[in-house]
Amino acid sequence: MTTFDIVIRNGMIVTATDKYTADIGINGSKIVDIGFDLKGHETIDATGLLVLPGGIDGHCHIEQEEADGTIHEDDFVSATGSALLGGTTTVVCFASHVPGRGLVEQFDAYREKGGNSRIDFAIHQIITRTDEQTIRDEIPVVAERGAAGLKVFMTYDDFHLTDGQFLQVLEAARKSDIIVSVHCENYDAIRHLILQHLAEGRTEPHGHATSRPPAVEREATYRAMTMGELVDQKIQIFHVSCPEVAEEIARAQSRDVKVVAETCPHYLTLTEDDLKRDGFEGTKYICSPPLRTKAAQDGMWQYLRNGVISIISSDHCGYTFDGAVGKGRHGRDADFSLIPNGMPGLGTRLPVFYDAAINGGKIDLTDFVRLTATTPAQRYGLYPEKGTIAPGSDADLVLWDPKKSVTITNALFQSNIDYTPYEGRQVQGWPVKVFQRGVLAMENGTVIARPGTGRFLRSRRG
Numbered sequence: 001m002t003t004f005d006i007v008i009r010n011g012m013i014v015t016a017t018d019k020y021t022a023d024i025g026i027n028g029s030k031i032v033d034i035g036f037d038l039k040g041h042e043t044i045d046a047t048g049l050l051v052l053p054g055g056i057d058g059h060c061h062i063e064q065e066e067a068d069g070t071i072h073e074d075d076f077v078s079a080t081g082s083a084l085l086g087g088t089t090t091v092v093c094f095a096s097h098v099p100g101r102g103l104v105e106q107f108d109a110y111r112e113k114g115g116n117s118r119i120d121f122a123i124h125q126i127i128t129r130t131d132e133q134t135i136r137d138e139i140p141v142v143a144e145r146g147a148a149g150l151k152v153f154m155t156y157d158d159f160h161l162t163d164g165q166f167l168q169v170l171e172a173a174r175k176s177d178i179i180v181s182v183h184c185e186n187y188d189a190i191r192h193l194i195l196q197h198l199a200e201g202r203t204e205p206h207g208h209a210t211s212r213p214p215a216v217e218r219e220a221t222y223r224a225m226t227m228g229e230l231v232d233q234k235i236q237i238f239h240v241s242c243p244e245v246a247e248e249i250a251r252a253q254s255r256d257v258k259v260v261a262e263t264c265p266h267y268l269t270l271t272e273d274d275l276k277r278d279g280f281e282g283t284k285y286i287c288s289p290p291l292r293t294k295a296a297q298d299g300m301w302q303y304l305r306n307g308v309i310s311i312i313s314s315d316h317c318g319y320t321f322d323g324a325v326g327k328g329r330h331g332r333d334a335d336f337s338l339i340p341n342g343m344p345g346l347g348t349r350l351p352v353f354y355d356a357a358i359n360g361g362k363i364d365l366t367d368f369v370r371l372t373a374t375t376p377a378q379r380y381g382l383y384p385e386k387g388t389i390a391p392g393s394d395a396d397l398v399l400w401d402p403k404k405s406v407t408i409t410n411a412l413f414q415s416n417i418d419y420t421p422y423e424g425r426q427v428q429g430w431p432v433k434v435f436q437r438g439v440l441a442m443e444n445g446t447v448i449a450r451p452g453t454g455r456f457l458r459s460r461r462g
């Protein structure tokens with residue numbers, strides 16, 4: 001009888017389609033067998049635990065450069081440590097397209113930075129310009145080098161594309177067979193509403209939510225899908241925040257428009273009332289699209305159950321609360337429109353979503369795995385090495401204690417970001433051991449994987 005390097009014994013294995021109790025045999029970096037009474041040089045008893053595929057977070061802003069040269073404060077070492085502490089073994093993060101430098105140069109430089117990662121990573125390429133070099137020469141090269149997708153913005157001063165530019169990107173993406181993910185909010189409508197708010201003296205953080213109502217997200221989503229339809233190019237709507245938008249996507253999907261969608265735990269667990277917290281505290285909750293109402297939150301679950309929304313990502317975007325280039329970079333009296341947009345969420349993604357989704361009775365465990373690991377792996381060309389538990393797959397595994405209750409506090413995630421929006425929230429269900437490619441990478445709140453152990457994952461599309 002074969003003796004495996006490691007056997008994980010008697011855990012409840014969960015995939016996107018099955019739940020069953022068995023042993024997993026690992027040799028080197030791979031799962032090689034699933035069965036009963038397997039023998040290993042090392043045996044890990046997983047009785048009473050769930051064994052999940054390592055989480056795949058498809059939307060993380062890590063060590064990303066902004067147009068003004070600022071670098072996001074969570075770097076590859078810190079962010080990927082937090083990822084492991086929360087049960088995530090793969091991230092898909094973003095190469096910038098800042099002025100004055102070419103696309104391929106920025107893709108290559110970002111891949112180089114990822115050399116410090118503790119976990120495996122893939123890369124989305126942001127597109128902010130549509131000059132001939134970008135469209136004709138460089139998009140095909142980054143696709144060829146294994147980018148997981150392109151990302152475009154319909155809002156933000158430094159990023160947004162016109163409809164004409166967006167169509168150019170879609171045409172180029174179709175030729176290179178690469179998905180385009182879109183941040184859908186109407187730039188001009190938001191500018192108009194921000195100016196109105198400021199003229200009325202409504203400068204407090206909650207103005208962020210009222211100046212970006214669901215209609216600006218719904219309109220942009222409809223427009224993005226229409227353009228995808230015109231070009232016959234697959235798009236993904238990133239960070240859907242409310243049912244009005246999900247409903248629009250469902251309508252397009254029923255006409256066979258090639259559109260898929262993502263949402264994030266914060267749209268399912270936090271509300272716009274969090275923006276009303278005392279003084280500057282509300283800025284911790286500024287992200288775009290903004291947090292919505294409790295009713296919107298409740299309305300989102302049906303779109304996770306029926307598959308209209310098929311991925312849960314963190315949209316991790318760590319700005320410190322107290323640091324020089326964080327939320328307070330323009331001073332503590334700055335109006336809401338000057339506060340950098342984004343919230344940390346890489347470490348908390350799985351525990352917060354598990355607690356709301358599974359303990360809240362909203363979806364099944366197999367759906368949980370589908371939304372947080374399997375579909376992201378499939379969508380970004382990483383499956384079946386990543387995203388499932390099967391012979392031949394990478395041994396990226398999470399031993400998850402469904403009974404463990406934890407009160408979330410930022411210190412648990414050991415990141416460069418000095419706050420979590422979930423401070424003080426009690427959740428049940430927590431990762432106790434994480435293996436990455438057959439090596440123990442996290443155990444009981446201690447990160448073991450060293451910087452540099454992560455590998456760049458080339459997307460295999462098609």
Ligand code: URP
Nearest residue numbers: 183287288315317341342
């Ligand atoms: O507020 C957000 N979401 N910040 C991160 C950048 C983006 O829009 O995805």
Ligand code: ZN
Nearest residue numbers: 183238239288
């Ligand atoms: Zn976005």
Ligand code: ZN
Nearest residue numbers: 059061315317
């Ligand atoms: Zn984002």
